[in-house]
Amino acid sequence: GESVGLHLPTLSVQEGDNSIINCAYSNSASDYFIWYKQESGKGPQFIIDIRSNMDKRQGQRVTVLLNKTVKHLSLQIAATQPGDSAVYFCAENGAGGYNKLIFGAGTRLAVHP
Amino acid sequence: GAGVSQSPSNKVTEKGKDVELRCDPISGHTALYWYRQSLGQGLEFLIYFQGNSAPDKSGLPSDRFSAERTGGSVSTLTIQRTQQEDSAVYLCASSSPSGRANEQFFGPGTRLTVL
Numbered sequence: 001g002e003s004v005g006l007h008l009p010t011l012s013v014q015e016g017d018n019s020i021i022n023c024a025y026s027n028s029a030s031d032y033f034i035w036y037k038q039e040s041g042k043g044p045q046f047i048i049d050i051r052s053n054m055d056k057r058q059g060q061r062v063t064v065l066l067n068k069t070v071k072h073l074s075l076q077i078a079a080t081q082p083g084d085s086a087v088y089f090c091a092e093n094g095a096g097g098y099n100k101l102i103f104g105a106g107t108r109l110a111v112h113p
Numbered sequence: 114g115a116g117v118s119q120s121p122s123n124k125v126t127e128k129g130k131d132v133e134l135r136c137d138p139i140s141g142h143t144a145l146y147w148y149r150q151s152l153g154q155g156l157e158f159l160i161y162f163q164g165n166s167a168p169d170k171s172g173l174p175s176d177r178f179s180a181e182r183t184g185g186s187v188s189t190l191t192i193q194r195t196q197q198e199d200s201a202v203y204l205c206a207s208s209s210p211s212g213r214a215n216e217q218f219f220g221p222g223t224r225l226t227v228l
Contacts, residue, residue, distance in 0.1 A: 008153055034216075043117070043204050043219030044156070089155055100169065101217070103148075103156040 008087060010108040019077040021107045023090030028071065030092035034101065035064060035075045038087045047075070047088075077109075085111045115139070117220035119205050125226045126195055134190045134223045138207030145188050146206045146217060147180055156204065162188065195227045 013019045025033065031052035036044035050057045050064045050073075057064050063076040073090050087108050091101040118137045126132050138145050147159040158172040162182045173179070177195075182188040192199055202224050206217035 041221070043206070043221050045219070046216050049216070091156075100158060100161060101156075102158070105155045 008106050008108045010110055012110045012112060013080050015080060015082060015111055015113050017080055019075075019080045019084070019109055019111075021075045021077075021088050021109065023073040023075075023104050023107075025071050025073055025090065025092045025102075025104070027092060027094045027102065029095040030102075032093040033064070033066060033073050034091045035062075035073075036089045036091060036103075037084075038089065038106070040086075044089060080109075080111050082111050082113065085109055117205055117207055117218050119203075119220040119223050121223060122221065123224045123226075125228065127228050128197060129194055131191065131193045132195055132225065134192075134203050134205075134225070136188045136190070136205030136207075136220060138186065138188070138205070139209070139218055140186075142207035142209045142218070143185065144208045144210070144217075145182055146208075147188070147190050148204045148206065149174075149201045150204055150222070151201045159190070159203075192225075195225075197227045200225055200227045 034049040035047040037047050038044040048059045048062050048064050050066050052068060055066050061078045065074045075088060077084055087106045089106045090104045094102045117139055120135045124132055143164045145162045148156040149159055150156050160173055160180045161169040177193045180188060180190045190203060202222040204219055204222045206219045208217045
């Protein structure tokens with residue numbers, strides 16, 4: 001596989017700190033949002049999703065917050081670990097139902113020991 | 114169980130040649146997607162297959178790009194007369210109608226380099 005995201009915005013955090021990755025989405029018609037994690041040389045991996053009738057959803061060590069008023073999505077990672085180092089993408093479904101996702105440009109998370 | 118697989122993992126070709134990229138989705142997944150990821154960029158939707166329905170080709174960047182899905186399973190993305198700007202990682206994903214809405218499972222990608 002290929003390393004991606006060499007010129008992406010980077011968030012650097014210390015191991016054990018909490019991380020917040022932000023995303024501005026584009027389509028007011030979007031009602032479903034997903035966060036994906038992509039490690040170097042691999043395809044994106046589903047982390048967590050949220051529908052527009054919610055403003056917060058929690059998973060294991062991750063929380064997604066949705067602010068429809070300003071079309072903003074965030075991913076919070078608690079107690080960040082070195083294994084969390086990756087590129088994180090938000091995706092929205094636009095007006096195309098649930099099958100055609102629109103991906104953001106991505107943010108690289110670098111976790112330092 | 115096996116995930117989505119793609120082949121080849123790397124492909125180097127000369128400008129003007131045709132290439133074929135293959136995707137084997139997860140067994141039983143009715144939906145299959147192709148995306149392109151250029152260096153430092155997000156994923157660009159190319160094409161979507163769902164069962165026996167006509168594919169959504171709205172993301173294909175030019176008529177040099179085409180894709181087929183045979184028997185509702187394996188898919189091939191073909192790029193004719195490749196150009197240097199076609200260099201990217203091509204990702205395939207599949208999803209199941211019984212899973213979370215649109216939880217797409219991605220393959221590792223094919224890195225295409227056009228010289």
